[in-house]
Amino acid sequence: MKLKDTEELNVLKAQSLKLIETRRAKEAVDxxxxxxxxxxxxxxxxxxxxxxxxxxxxxxxxxxxxxxxxxxxxxxxxxxxxxxxxxxxxxxxxxxxxxxxxxxxxxxxxxxxxxxxxxxxxxxxxxxxxxxxxxxxxxIPFYNNQLRIALRNVGYIAPENILEYIAADGYQALAKVLFHMTPLEVIDTLKVSGLRGRGGAGFPTGVKWEFTRRSEADQRYIICNADEGDPGAFMDRSVLEGDPHSVLEAMLIAGAAIGSSQGYIYVRAEYPAAIHRLKIAIDQAREYGLLGKQILGSDFDFDIELKYGAGAFVCGEETALIHSIEGLRGEPTVKPPFPAQKGLWGKPTCVNNVETLANIPPIILKGAEWFAKIGTEKSKGTKVFALAGKVNNVGLVEVPMGTTLREIIFGIGGGIKRHKTFKAAQTGGPSGGCIPTKYLDSPIDYESLMAIGSMMGSGGLIVLDEDDCMVEIAKFFLEFTMDESCGRCTACRVGTKRLHEILQKITEGRGTLEDLENLEKLCNIIKDTALCGLGQSAPNPILSTLKYFRDEYVAHIVDKTCPAGVCKSLLKYEITDKCVGCGRCAKQCPTRAISGSPKKRHVIDQERCLKCGACMEQCRVDGAIIRH
Incomplete structure (x- = not known):
């Protein structure tokens, strides 16, 4: 059926409410x-x-x-x-x-x-x-102190049934925009709400829409950036799989506001379930007349097409993403001109990520003031985080901006696994930084995180404990950005490799104190000269760990030890006087590096030892084998 007007939409909503009414009840049932x-x-x-x-x-x-x-x-x-x-x-x-x-x-x-x-x-x-x-x-305590706006329907409605979305106020915001608001009123609503881009940079969404609308052209485009590439991040994926119509509705609203008739969703091909549900949602929206010509009986035409990314992290950058849609190599270009001025096929283009778009329908329905009251002075609303790492309650959380790291990690997250000691939180993915214990009570918002050397990013939050080596963590994230570099600019293509070589030296015990000076100098050069945000932010994990965990770098260089016992080249296993000579360690050693007689202390040949740790894992006597 095709909905001809808002009255038919409201009738359908009333009929559809029966589909989800049992989920609204709070009382237990006998x-x-x-x-x-x-x-x-x-x-x-x-x-x-x-x-x-x-x-x-x-x-x-x-x-x-x-x-x-x-x-x-x-x-x-x-x-x-x-x-x-x-x-x-x-x-x-x-x-x-x-x-x-x-x-x-x-x-x-x-x-x-x-x-x-x-x-x-x-x-x-x-x-x-x-x-x-x-x-x-x-x-359940995990859900306490969460406030779900972007995730309001995720895990609640059946994502492959448009009627359930309509029953949950779906497409009501679109109807309000088409029949009760002008394009400028929509843009002003977003500006007053304070919504900022949730993809990383935090640029004001209403301002971006305004720039795109002001650019003169015969065609404008809306792009949903669903190319979520941060290690451990699954925020956008969850929205696409659990509430795809919220993204479609937001793109329709954006199209009406900026004067666009065509939208694209650029989604990673590695997200088959998200793609499957997006296809179903698009087909259903077309069937009900919510995509296509004369939507809800208005003069507004808008359609959406899916485009698949091949897993390149750099295509999360908007100009590289645009080139990929155009069939070109996914490489960034110098800005200005910005996509809002000259984007897809040279036309004004507005690029918003999934989470940003998921916030828009409730803002339109509930008003800018409602949203602006949530969060902090400069960071409004909520933020979705993928909470991962050494924390008891791994999962997807949505909290008001300004919530502290402590509240997330020790409140919602339930504290550190196996009662270990918290060491750092890595926010912002490979582009972010590591935050030490002294900043656990810092509010999470754009400005606060930038001030302590990290960033919001798309919302990855990885918890590290006493067993994590901060030099190795910096090297891990640098390896990712190095491999994902498109290679267009020398700063990123060559600079990240040189950084990695220095970190490799340090973790292998070959580093010098001069290497620390060279690391900082090269990091700052790359930040200032790289072409796009990927390269400019690649040094962040190194700079933040150098700032807050410099003693670990020094230990690797001067003492030739890894305090966390992670860097294999610097490890040494020894058998102590507590050894009872049971022989379990010798049987498990893959290189036969352990020798000794029954019931007598055994010895490890350090030349043959692989530092795999199998001996320590098998030993049943506390303190008989030590690692240092």
Whole structure:
């Protein structure tokens, strides 16, 4: 069916509300007293849960429900990511408001029998706090202090059903823009809201739209940058897989505001589930007359096409992305002119990333003032982070700007794994920096992170503990940017290789104090002379670790040791007097570097030792083998 006007959209919304009404209830349900009540079981469809077997769990649920005669009363859905990746696969039962964690297909029959038929919660599958050991059916601490705007529908609606999106106020913002706002009013709303680009640089979204609209041309373009390439980042992917229509609606609003009739979504080809759901969403939007000609009976025409990226990190930079869409090599160009002036095929082009766009429909519906009240003075709204690394609760979180690192890592994240000591947080992906303990209480916003040598980036947040070597961490991220350099400018192509060579020397125990001076000097030259943001920010991990963890660099150079015990070239394993001569270490040594008689202290031949650590792993006597 094609929606002809907003009245038909509102009628469809009223009819569609029945699809998600059980998920809105907060009260637990007594199944014995209400046997005919329809329930919804949501099985997390995020990439982590999917790889852990959630599709099979959904299949078994359908089979068990059918066997129990409940198939007509209880529906199973696979929405997007629930966010709490550490405890997947997860399922939620509504309106009971109960979440089960680390579910396996073998657990399904128990859930059906005990929860659905007998009305009892399956205690062993409820979330257990690693510190307090308390179990939670709902109100899991991981979700406390989160505020979901960009992720408002992710994990809640069925992403392959446009009616569920419409039931959740979908396309209402578009209707408001087309019939109750002028293009300039839309742009002013975004400017007043304070929304800034969530892709890294934090440029004001309303200002970017205004620049594009002011550029004279017979055609303008909207591009959604879905080329999420930071290691460990999965924020945009989760939105695309869990709420694709929010991106389509935002692009339609952008098109109406800047005077564009064509949009492109540049998505990584490595995201097959996101591509699949985007295709379905685009087809459904066209079927309902929400893409194409005379949208909702207006004179506004707009369509969207998918373009696939081949995994080049540099294509996250807007000019390189534009060249890739044009069929050219993905390389950046000097700005100005900016894409808003001369972009795709020489026409004014507005490029926004997925998370930025996901914020736009609720801003239009709820107003600029509502959004502007969230966050800090210069960083409004919320930010989505992919929380990863040495933290108990790995997952996807969305918090108001200004939330501190401590609140995220030790509150939402549940603290450091295995009760280790927090060492640093790496924000901003390969372009960001490492933040030490003394800045744990710093608010997370654009200005604060820049002031301490890091950056917001797209939202990666990797937690490091006492076992991480900061020199090795800097080298790891530099290797990534070095490999991903497009090679167009000498500063990035050659400069990152020289930086890597110096770091390699240091981690192998061949470094000198002069190397530290050369590192800093070369880092600053690259920052000042590289062509694009990838090259300009490549030295950030080195500069931040030099600033806050210089003692580790010095230890590698002067003492020829790695304090964290990570750099193999600097490690030494020794057998102490505590050795009982059991021989387990000798049996496990791949190079036969360990010798000794039974019940007598063994010895490691340092020339033959690979420093693999197999001996220490196998030793059962505390302190018999030490590493230094």
């Amino acid at each position: 199944t014995k007293n209400a046997p005919g009540l329809v329930r919804h079981i949501l099985v997390c469809g995020g990439p982590g849960c999917h790889s852990s077997g959630s599709p099979r769990i959904a299949e078994v649920l359908e089979e068990e429900l059918d066997r129990a005669g409940l198939a007509d009363q209880i529906k199973v859905f696979e929405p997007g990511c629930f966010g709490f990746c550490e405890k997947g696969p997860m399922i939620q039962i509504h309106p009971d408001n109960v979440t089960y964690c680390e579910v396996s297909p073998e657990d399904v029959s128990t859930i059906v029998q005990e929860h659905l038929l007998e009305g009892k919660q399956v205690e062993r599958l409820l979330y257990m706090d690693p510190n307090t050991k308390e179990r939670f059916a709902a109100n």
